[in-house]
Amino acid sequence: MTRILARHLPILTWGRTYGRETFVSDMIAAVIVTIMLIPQSLAYALLAGLPPEAGIYASIVPILIYSVLGTSRSLAVGPVAVVSLMTAAAIGDVAQQGTAGYAAAALTLAALSGGILLILGLFRLGFLANFLSHPVISGFINATGILIALGQFRHLLGIDASGHTLPHLVQGLWQQLGNTHWITLLIGAGATGFLFWARSGLKPLLLGVGLAPRAAEIMTRAGPVAAVIVTTAVTALFGLDKAGVKIVGAVPQALPPFTIPDSSTDLVTALLVPALMISIIGFVESISVAQTLAARKRQRIDPDQELIGLGAANLGAAFTGGYPVTGGFARSVVNFDAGAETPAAGAFTAIGLAIAAVALTPLIHFLPKATLAATIIVAVLSLVDLSVLKRAWIFSRADFAAVLSTGLVTLGFGVEAGVSAGVALSIALHLYKTSRPHVAEVGRVPGTEHFRNIRRHDVVTDPALLTLRVDESLYFANARFLEDYIANRVSEDSGLKDVILQFTAVNEVDMSALESLEAINERLRAMGIGLHLSEVKGPVMDRLRRSHFLEDMSGDVFLTQFEAWSHLTSPQAQPTG
């Protein structure tokens, strides 16, 4: 019982030894992360098409819940760019942006996503996330980064344009380009330029003027806050909102509200698939950040418990006016670097944000949307790394195909189509590759008990004996390949008396492969050729013993290939080469 509690409530483990020193570390980290999160949360809400406060709300209760249930000591949970875009794409199909139905659908999406993650966690189905291969994720993240950045151009230009795919976005921007609002563009371009410069140029500058490295680091992280303060002040002072600059406007001055997600069947049906995608993409992003950070301190992450923690966090978002959340890369790294020792840092961040929600919201009334767009663009462009295409091309054409097609389908047809196409292609390519395994004809390396490929080595072979080493598990996708291979190989060669299959690399034999082996055995028997196996692994042997194959087989099973050779070879054996 205690073990189960400890497993599902990691807080019981770290809470027991919580002391003053840890508290101070956590507190400092929380302050830094809070400063970073205020503009980021507002910006991601804008990206999701939701009112700005939704981003703040989504950062409060979910963090608190995760700090109790999550296994990572450093993960910071909240709205992230990719999930925000996926939210906008999913809800855009069922409701009009800006309506009450839109915000309600976001709650339903968070609830569904939370439910799915919880179920995956409770049934230990986290391995499903494996079907998102790295090439698919790379292609997807790159394409999403481009879509997000391009989607924000309308806020920079102060125009009306929409779309969730590259053709729509480009078309929309192109048609509206003539309506560019120049003051907005000035603010937006200025903020973007400042933020890009701040990423690389601010820290050396601050160090140069004599600031301590820690302080310089914090001030660099606060770059977006500076941009927010300056542009808000300028807009308010000169009344630029009256000149047409779009601003955030009135934001309720309140703690997160208690909300109940809409559970109408139509809405749930429409959002189920997007919620599944958001859950899995979010989980993959979160778990890789968590594992990378945990490794640095030799801590461990339990993927199934992470699913439970993230699931509960999303349910929390659904009931407190938020939208789907996950563990973010940038905020988690900042949290870790700032010295967070335990999930308590997350709880303190939540308190900081709650204070901001109550006290600071009037101050952002005049914040231009263009500034938030600049924040998003600078954040997501760091996700775009096209060098993966080159690396994939060099490494393997199949992986390259997966990166490229996921990326192009995402750009052309949206996020859900992109992920689906990538997963389907990865599986198809894997099956294709394993369906034509490498089969080596082997002979004996003279003077040794080793057997190697006759095409690569000078080995001794016997014209009456054919040994094939299949470098793959035998299962349905390649069972017939082996049948064809042996049928062809044997029909060419009338002097053969025995065929040995060397099973070194065969980790599994399924029923299709078993029936193929039976067919091979029968056909070889019809030709008067014996079939033998060598070096069969324990689990494979156990499996074969549960069938009639071993009794029906015309030949024997040998422990080693050398034993098989010694027993079956004739005096004519001679070197090739």
Add this chain to the structure above:
Amino acid sequence: MTRILARHLPILTWGRTYGRETFVSDMIAAVIVTIMLIPQSLAYALLAGLPPEAGIYASIVPILIYSVLGTSRSLAVGPVAVVSLMTAAAIGDVAQQGTAGYAAAALTLAALSGGILLILGLFRLGFLANFLSHPVISGFINATGILIALGQFRHLLGIDASGHTLPHLVQGLWQQLGNTHWITLLIGAGATGFLFWARSGLKPLLLGVGLAPRAAEIMTRAGPVAAVIVTTAVTALFGLDKAGVKIVGAVPQALPPFTIPDSSTDLVTALLVPALMISIIGFVESISVAQTLAARKRQRIDPDQELIGLGAANLGAAFTGGYPVTGGFARSVVNFDAGAETPAAGAFTAIGLAIAAVALTPLIHFLPKATLAATIIVAVLSLVDLSVLKRAWIFSRADFAAVLSTGLVTLGFGVEAGVSAGVALSIALHLYKTSRPHVAEVGRVPGTEHFRNIRRHDVVTDPALLTLRVDESLYFANARFLEDYIANRVSEDSGLKDVILQFTAVNEVDMSALESLEAINERLRAMGIGLHLSEVKGPVMDRLRRSHFLEDMSGDVFLTQFEAWSHLTSPQAQPTG
């Protein structure tokens, strides 16, 4: 050029040496097969919902074409039970049985199916058939056999009932049971009983009365012909058709007509998926028969050329009033057993059937449909073999799940849903299995250079050294598994200095696995632990060399595990118990 011609026109190979003796063998086989095919062709046309002559037509030109293009010396191509049922199911969705549109749709289906097979053959895509695993095929064939047999009960009972799924069939039969036509039932039950008895009882009886074994065999094969003759004669003599016994009726007395398949977009779109399924199921049935028979004479089958042969045969069916065809099991075995030496036997069979189409059709006017139903029931029940469920259960639960679910979905939702569900489940189960590979922690067998699982053997281990043998190729579905496994294993063990991954069974490393290896390397480095590889296969090494991994890796690559051990082990190495 000659080689390409010889490859695509196998007739050039066997035709060159064709002599008198072969001619006699082929001729005898053709006579026996013709006798068997007349009732069978009529019956399968009935099963497909087509007029009886369609079955004869589908047996003439396709056989001729296959005899020129096919690589099997014994395969007999024509209508078969499973494909006939699939045809009925596919066309039933787009046209009303008995209308001109129905027969026209059958031509389109044959043309599409022929086109698909040709394309698969020309692009050498025959491996796609591998994705139908043996369990899926078994489940499918068993369920189809049951559906076909049950579907014929309406002809035995002389009632109107239809349906392509078990619930519909049972419901239809149940509702109409009161309308049973008793004379029809008498004929049907009599014919069924006779045919079942003839399968096992007739041959011993004939041998008992002194007939030569060969003659007894032929007469047994002619059992259905006897049933046809007797029931037709009885029906004609007593005018049973006027009493309500449904008969075949007027059949055109002619050679196959020249027909042009309807190519309207709607029809083609509706039939494309069914045509794909029919092509693949038909190809799988055909190729396994062909390979089994070829092996008995050390002949070889070229799967890609078989696709071309079957594709052309189906196009032939489409242009001569037929419907989709493939290589049938029963007719091919009879052809082989009767002594067919070359595809010329098929051509002679085609001539025999052409004569039948012109001369014998008036004689079958009074043939009761119940007799044909009896022929079908007896033929397909030999396909039903539920023992596969037991064998699969014993051999592997995953294969059992595939057999059972394919069977149940086919019975409950029809042939296309069944095959799709089976393929999807097989792939999912395969991915699931390989996503959690067997990982053995190995130690040195004392006094040898061998390394074995520490849980199964008494081996020497070193507390500072962890060696893991992963029994699976590393790819996206299991990459994260290895990350988790190592992260957990290492976090428990603070004395570790080095981790060796023994790559004996790793046949492939894809980009996801590469990135996982990089992550493992970085995380271990962060803990001060070295990562090493041993026994990496050539192709995997080539692949790794195309990335930065080997340079970034904190440790080394060792040719053998023993070398790695010798290099890294410390004096504390000690036996485990």
